[in-house]
Amino acid sequence: MNEFERIERLPNYIFAVVNDLKMQARRAGEDVIDFSMGNPDGATPKHIVDKLIESAQKPKTHGYSVSKGIYKLREAITNWYARRYNVTFDPETEAVATMGSKEGYVHLTQAVTNVGDVAIVPDPTYPIHSYAFMLAGASVRKTELIYNDKYELDEDKFFESLDKAMIESVPKPKFLVVNFPHNPTTVTVTKDFYQRVVDYAKENNLWVISDIAYADITFDGYKTPSIFEAKGARDVAVESFTLSKSYNMAGWRVGFLVGNKTLIGAVQKYKSWIDYGMFTPIQVAATVALNGPQDCVKEITDTYRKRRDVLLESFAHAGWHIDKNKATMFCWAKIPQKCQFMGSLEFSKRLLTEAKVAVSPGVGFGAYGEGYVRIALIENEKRIRQAAKNIKKFLDKF
Ligand SMILES: Cc1ncc(COP(=O)(O)O)c(C=O)c1O
Structure with a gap:
């Protein structure tokens, strides 16, 4: 039983x-x-820890916080995107702070998945990328991630495997997960790749979830592109980032999602029922991490x-x-x-x-x-x- x-x-x-x-x-x-x-x-980094301490000493920071993230943090998130990718988001409707990007991803899948949906997840994968969907009652269609000896994605083969998944899956897949630079393989993609992903998603009625947890951890001149550099991305996509890796803040549990208003709205609503947001001093310190010196x-x-x-x-x-x-x-x-x-x-x-x-x-x-x-x-x-x-x-x- x-x-x-x-x-x-x-x-x-x-x-x-x-x-x-x-x-x-x-x-x-x-x-x-x-x-x-x-x-x-x-x-x-010390300036982030110092901000946490300073903020924690103010009694007014000790109550319940804002579940979708304090406005200043959501603004820091959208400014990060503007500075880095020249994309503007509305902090109210297109950004949500999450308790780490892993939890954010689970909350997103819980909020938007119907039992029986199918999600395409390239394999190998960071395990939660597939298990979050399974926890939400969906099925996962794996596609093989194919890359060369420089760990660059074979983009043509990627789309061939998507075609196969679209033809073979019943019901038709509704979600596609992309995570580049990729955990575990380290595989990277070009900026053009995302235009193909967005166009493909529109043609095939897919929502795209992009995870750029390692956006900053790049070497030898490689720069991580964002799906939001592609035209039309906000019609079909959300993207997550985390402070865990770039700022050595894994234990703090701070991440965020930006993008499509329908998906972001769903996460904001879902979270408003299940949490009261991160401890305010953590959110204040996270704001300083994103806005402050990046050395x-x-x-x-x-x-x-x-x-x-x-x-x-x-x-x-x-x-x-x-x-x-x-x-x-x-x-x-x-x-x-x-x-x-x-x-x-x-x-x-x-x-x-x-x-x-x-x-x-x-x-x-x-x-x-x-x-x-x-x-x-x-x-x-x-x-x-x-x-x-x-x-x-x-x-x-x-
Ligand atoms: C690809 C990827 N996404 C998300 C995460 C989760 O990061 P966090 O929940 O700490 O924000 C990790 C952690 O290792 C990861 O490798």
Whole structure:
């Protein structure tokens, strides 16, 4: 008997397998070098923390806040878009602050999904991109994300896979999720890609949800485009961003959604029934993060770039060649040829128990993630080099 059908739609978490092994090793006193989770290791910049403290000392900030976000924060969000992408949004009707972009995404799907709807989600994927729809009673049609060795999306193949999904799915898909730079693969797209997405969505009656969580974490001159640089995007799309990665604010839970008034209105209404908004001082400090000096974002990005370079170089010496990515706080690594037979889960387990290095098995992000692991750049350069030494010994066994 399925008493709790919604919960039963959620699978056991594949990452829990590696996580449990990691905890066991740590309890046994082992030093595990942990690249498994996309949890930034750096501190939030001081001027943001100072603002939180200053605001928290004012008693009038202690009551219930505004569920869709205080006006100043929504204004900072729309100014961020204006500065960065030259797009203007109305803070009242086209922006909503969310308690992290993950929760924002779940609230959006809860607000706008009908039971039985179909959503197209490229695979592999950040798990909540598909499970939020499943929690809302929808089905997910996966399409294979195809890219080259520079982790650039094969845009033609992307649209071919959409065509196939549109033809084969009953009922016709209603939502399309795009997330570039992509977690877990780091894949990037061109600005032109979004015009094709918007045109495609209009022709096929799709709503598009774009997630640009890693918009700032880009290297070697690559700049993240927004779907709102495409003509007509606000007729069909919303886009989410988060302060978690750009400002090392993952624990603060601040994100936002902008775009189509119908979708944003639905999220605002939904949230007005279920929450009272983030603690006001967090919203005030988030406003300062978005409006204030942005050199901290550059420093955070530089840290990830340097770690990426050290990782690619030291792992190559250890016999593990990984292609160079242009974005995100991850490397998406094909498992070395001689270990491919294990599959990504067994490889990750053995890497942990034998080399004391934790990574996320690609299969945890979907069937098309098999053969790869995701390495989060959340350990410092010295520890990355140490991991490479451990990995060399491990790989030399085969
Ligand atoms: C692609 C993507 N979107 C959204 C999030 C969630 O970010 P948050 O909920 O902290 O805003 C993450 C976190 O890792 C992510 O990788």
